[in-house]
Structures are given as C-alpha cells and as structure tokens.
Amino acid sequence: MGRPTPSSSHNSLTVRDNRTGKSLEIAIEDNSIPATAFKSLTATPEKGEREENETNKGLRVSDKGFLNTAVIRSQITYIDGEAGVLRYRGYPIEELAVHSSHLETAYLLIYGSLPTSSQLKVWQSEVMHHGVVHADAEQFFRSFRYDAHPMAILTSAFAYLGSYYSEANPSLQGQSLFTKGSTESLAVMDKQIYRLIGKATTLAAMAYRVRQGRSFVTPPTGLSYTGSFLYQMDHIGEENYKPNPVLEKALDVLFLLHADHELNASATTVLQTGSSLVDPYSAIAAGCASLYGPLHGGANEAVIRMLISIGSPGNVPTFIEAVKKREKVLSGFGHRVYKTSDPRSFIVRKTADEVFKVTGKDELLETAMALHEAAMKDEYFIKRKLAPNVDFCGLIYRAMGFPLDFFPVLFAVPRVVGWLAHWRQMMLQPGGVKIWRPRQIYVGASKREYVPVGERALVEGPPKTPSQILHSG
Template sequence: MAIMTASAVPTSVLKPKNSITVIDNRTGKSIDIEITDNSIPATAFSQLKAPYADGERPENDTPYGLRVLDPSFINTAMIQSEITYIDGNKGFLMHRGYPIEQLAEKSSYLETAYLLIYGELPGKSQLDLWSWEIMHHTFVADDLQQMIRQMRYDSHPMSVFISAFAAMSAFAPEANPALQGSDLYIMNKPLMNKQIVRILGKATTVAAMAYRIRINRPFTPPRSDLSYTENLLYMMDHMAEPNSYRPDPRLAKALDILFILHADHEMNCSTSTMVHVGSSLVDPYSCVAAASAALYGPLHGGANEAVIRMLAKIGSVENVPDFLQRVKEKKELLFGFGHRVYRETDPRSKVIREVADMVFDVCGREPLIEVAIALKDAALKDEYFTSRKLFPNVDYWSGLIYKAMGFPLDFFPVLFVVPRLAGYLAHWKQQLDSGKNKISRPRQVYIGKGRRDYIPVDAREERPITAQNGLNAIPHYISKRRLTKI
C-alpha cells in the first residue's frame, strides 16, 4: 500500500480521492494514507512522531511514532484473505465465493475442505483422490495410541485431543521445520499437502479415541470404506456388532452438514491463533494444538455446551419469562444469542434448524427443544434483545442436535474443532503460500510503573498476602501419619 506524506499541507491542495488525511494536532503534521480494499496500513501512523509533552511518561515512546490500540482486535485486520467472507449486517457467509447454504445443501465436508484449502471445487478425479488419501491416513502410530491410552477416563476430551496433536509432531520429524529447515513448507509443497491430508485423516481417529477413553472402551480401528463422518461415528460407537455394522446414514449426513457449517469462519479466536503461531514457521501439528486450545475456551468452542446447561437450568417453557427478566437484570447469562460479527441472524443457524429435524426423526425429539423454541420466540419479540442485535447463532441449535445424538456435553467442542481443522489449514497454507509471511509481533501500550530502583528484601515494606496481589495459603492434603511426633 502506498503511503503519501506531507507536512502542513494546505487544504486547497487536491488529495487523492481514495485516501484519508490525518492531521496530528500536536505538531501540525499531515499524512495522506491510501485506502486499499477499504483498509489502511496501521504502520502509516508510525510517521506521526512528536516530542514528549510536559510531564509525559517516557514509556509512551512518543518520539518514535503513534501506535494504534485495538484491544481484542475489534477493528483490526491481521491478514488479507481469499478464503471466507462474512457480511455480519446482512447475515451472509460464503467460502471462496460459494454461499454457505449452497455448500450445506449440495456439497460434502471433504469437498468443502478441499475448496477452502485449495481455492476451487475439485473435479471428480481430484475429489476421489483427495477423499481416498484422507481416508487412508486415518491410522495413528501405536506409540501415540499408547500415550493417548494413559489419559484419565475423566479427562476432558479436548485435553486429550490437544495433547495428541501436540505430540504428533514428535512422530513426524521429517515434517518439522525446526529439524528440516525453516523454509520447509515454503519450498516443499508435496510435503505440505501430505501433512494437510494426515491432519484431516487422523483428526477423527483422535476424536474417537478421546470419546472411547471417556466411556472406558477399547479403541476401534478406522475404516477407509466409509465416508468421513460415517467413519467417525463408527469408531465411536462400534461395539460387538459384525464388521458390516454401519452408522445410520441420516445421522452421518446430519453430522456432515454440521461439519460444513463449522469448517471455517475467518479470523475467529482459534483461526487467528493458527495464523499467529504459524507465522513462526513451526510445524502444523503444533499450530493445530495451539488453535485447538484457543477453541477449547467457553467463549468460543464451549458455547453450545453452555446453551444446553442454560436450557436445562430453565427447565420448562413456563420458566422462560422469568429467566429473560433475570437476564435483563444481569442476574443470568444468555448463551447462544448474538455474535461478534453477525448483527442479524447467523446464516448457519437457518440451516442447522433443518438438520435438527433430520436428527430428531432418528433419535427422537430432544425435550429441551421446546424450551429452546420458547426462549427464542420470546427473545425475538422483546425490544431489549432485538435492539441489542441478540439473535440465535449456530451454537444455539448445534448443542441440541449433539445432545439428541447422545454425545456428552464435554464432547461438543471436539465436534467443533474436527471440522474447523479445514479452516485452520486453509489459512495456514494461504499464509505460507503468500510469500509475505512475517512473524506476528503485536505492539503494546505500556501503562505500568516508570523506572524504579531495586530494593533489598529486608528493606521492603511488608504487604498483606492476598489472592489478588500474590500467592496466598494453598490447602494441602497431609496424611495424619505425617503429623505424628516422636
């Protein structure tokens, strides 16, 4: 992006139309910044340098240029991307130009994953090869299986998933840039493609292992003759049936649609983590582990679980008005409504509502759906919620579907992260293929103490020990046997 600068430019001078002019009132300096794709480079503001004002903190670094503060990246773009576009004001989502509604109706998860990662819908032979490769990279090394088996039965499935992917890079030293050279994935595209296939193939196996640990059952080997979601359900559910056992195709189709809806959502918390970590050129398994850890948080991948707990707490349709009143009084939290990007209805929630009926036909109608519908209808008629743009999002309905299918609540984030791997890998690949990768290094605005001199411990003022200012007393279990005095 071109940045045009000038000092004390007269207002009569004609400015480029596609630009903005910023005047620093501290110095009178003016800069013109070119607008490209409705964005400006934040680095342009570093030209606005000024002397320290009287009494100003030197930690502000004022003579070195103005910084742009944007906590939580509310209005800061970290990349240029060709992958996913969201119009939050209109409730519109598309991948590589294709509306999410069309992909959910006509595509499959693996086809959508190919589209996200490689930019175009695959031809028949490409799709066949792509699917074959992924379904033949589903086995996990025996040593890694043994490590996964050591996890506690009451471990959170996401802890198992994250740990497995963090360890997976140790089982692929040929794919580790720290061992093979930092430009490994920049120069060796076949190796990059192999890791993409391996990650997508092994994700369902690791997810099923996390589930089987949860229910104290032995691992079930994957099958390459099943579809992606069929294989996941098979590895989770197969018990003593004959090998000819196959999951219900309607449930596999429903899960496939849900996977398409969760495949990518541009620069959300976990995807931006994938890009941030990947900028250091570390291996993709470590990137996936980091991104999965970000998704693990209750404000991200745990939202649909929170919806179920909320609906269960409400209990019945009759309790909905009182619950909403308590939300208004800030005595309760409303989960599954509103979105960081969408200001109208989440387009994925329209599709997912139809998937719910497909699942209910097989598994029975989820009792909490009546509470969910009543809560949704009441909220959408209430000006308090509509004025705040609080509409149901994808998490509001997905948890009900997962619960109807019999998944435990703590497994919901795993069903989110497995399909989101396609988006993670698409953004990781895009970043490395761009030729513009630089290690992410956000700036900060320091507001802490100014320079001060070290004081020896004996000369320091004693402060009360509290949980807020430091370590407080932590209870420890001590056996009564150790309390015996001789």
C-alpha cells in the same frame, strides 16, 4: 504503503496531528490503511510525560480485542455480519450445505476451487487413507485419567502427532520448508494436510472411547468421512455394522458449517503460532486449545448446560429477567460478527428436524424454542441484536447421544480444515511469513530503584498479593 501520497489521490485518507500540525496522507487500498503509516506521526514529549509513551517513536494504534484490525490478506471466507452472509471462497454457505459435502468443501477452502470428480476421488482417498494412527497412540490415550475432558485429550493428541513426522518440522528441515512454494515443498505440505484431516476423526474417536473404557477401533474402509467417524465411536463388534445414514448426513452438514469462520479466535491462534514457522501439528494443537474456551468452541456445551439449568419452558420468563439483571448468562445468542441471525442457524434448524425424526425430539427442545421466542420479542435483546446463533446445534449432538463435554470436539474436528486453509495461505503468501508481534501500551510503573527486602513497604490485598490456599491431608 504508509508514506504520504500525492494530494491529487482521491483514494486516500488525510490525518492531521494537532500536536505538531503535521498532516499525513495515507493510501487506501481495499478499504484499508496500513497501521504502520502512523509511525511517522512523531512528536516531542510534553513536559512531565512518561517516557514509556514513546511519543518520539510515532503514534501507536490501540485496538483491544482486534475489533477493527486486519492482519492478513485472505481469499478464503467472507462474512457480512450485518446482512447475515457467510461464503466459502465466494460460494454461499446455504448452497454448499445443500449440494456439497464436508470433504468437497474442505478441498474448496484449502485449494480455492471446487474439485472435479477425479480430483475429489483422489482427495477423498488420500484423506481417508491417512486416518490410521501409530499403534503407540493407544498407550498415549490410555495415559489420561478416566475423567479427562476430551478437548484436553484432543489438544494434546495433535501436538503428540507431530512428534512422529520429522519431515514436517521446519526446526529440523529448515525454516523455508513450507514457504518455498516448490513442487517438493507443496508435496510435503499436502501430506501433512491429508494426515491432519484424516486423523482428526480418529483422534477424536479415541478420546471418546478412552472415556468409555472401550477398546479403540481401526478406521474402516468404504465409508464416508463422518460415517467412518461414527463407526469408530460406536462400533462394538456387530457384524456388518453401519452408522445410521440420516445421522451420518446430518453430521456431515454440521461439519461443513463449522469448517471455517474467517479469523475467529482459534484461526488467529493457529496463524499467530504458525508465524513462528513451527510445524503444523503444533499450530493445530494451539488452535484446538483456543477453541476449548466457553466464549468460542465451548459455547455449544454452555448452551445445553444453560437449557438444563432452566429446565422447563415455564421457567424461561424468570431466566430472561435474571439475564437482564446480569444474574444469569445467556448462551447461544449474539455473535461477535453477526448482528442479525447467523446464516448457519437456519440450516442447523432444518438438520435438527431430520435428526429428530430418527432420534425423537430432545426434551430440551421446547425450552430452547420458548427461550428463542421470548428473546426475539424482548426489547432488551432486540436492542442489543442478540439473535440466536449456531451454538444451538448442541441439541442435535445431544439427540444423537454425544456426551455434553464432547461437543467442543465436534467443533474442533471440522475446524481443522479451516485452520489448515489459513495456515497454508499464510505459508504461501507473497513476501513470505513475518512473525506476528503485536504492540502494547505500557501503563505500568516508570523506572524504579530496587529496595532491599527488609526496607520494603507492605503491599497487601487482592489482586496485588497471592491468594492463600487451604491444604488438606
């Protein structure tokens, strides 16, 4: 890979460097070429050219935001943004949403195939068995302020969880702990997978209840994954309490839809962190922190805040015009990958209908639908391919009674599955794990001489100097 191949090869790319006249033929494999191939395109720096350009060390590939850079070979999730296609291990998301469950789909994502009935029984039993956390966790959760954002709590909790399992730490057990692929290594890996998926709902429920000032609930037996989650959140002491089955099923469908989405920001963060061979709990905590942002997992929270700010359907036209003038931000439309409607959005809409039969329609639904209709007819949004995406599921969460700032948590809990699938695949990939270390294009100052403090010229004004902060009290 990266070396010139025979000119007879049809499946290749020929590149000519006009600086030197040198040609390079690069093999194309799976419709991709290795970026490292361009390192052989060296040249003599031009007169006066900055040494920091490193022209004599080969050509670099610039790709701000990873718009067209593949970093791993994966068998997990396929997305065709132009056609609105999403498949887990080859299975269309529409079929899985109808026929499968979140835990069954989790097995598929992590291990590559749908489980048999006996395999599913063992898998579900292991995950649910590992839902209980150490008693010391109560003290940890109580240490947060009453108004701490639940995502801040959950992110911290995943990192905290890793401190209990020294057998899962490559820093203590050897860096090949998860990469050996031996029976013993796989068993250690699987146990951490059980723990992380099983405890994700428990940690999330604890983050919810500490905000409510309520005591924590031990995960019950005999309930489904989402049933147990709802039980831990809402149980107040009623005898024979069980969550509403419609809401339990709806949440399971939403968890399944959110389980994975290829190499999005948080999955990439997990792999970037995991490439240092840190323990999986730390890698998942890093992914949780990435998901927290309003451009990612915080988007569904942003959608509801937007709808609240719009108010009634009558205010939609004014809001639309403000968006065009870039005075307002439109949330819930457009996607980094999908250039047509997100295939999950149709399933979300059907799920919403079922939920609203139980909870009643959210008062913001009419505003959301008016916004959807106006945007889909407006040339401004059509031209920019700003179709509605899955973040409108926040309307379902709101109808079910979840607090607004808890929405990203409801994204993070199921996404633990996808993060683990990608992490496991990387740990077991042929050739082992290579730490991720992107290149940069340095455009800063060339070599400078140190100037004593008394002889320095004044540099002032934002953003070249620190801001002045007013202090009170």
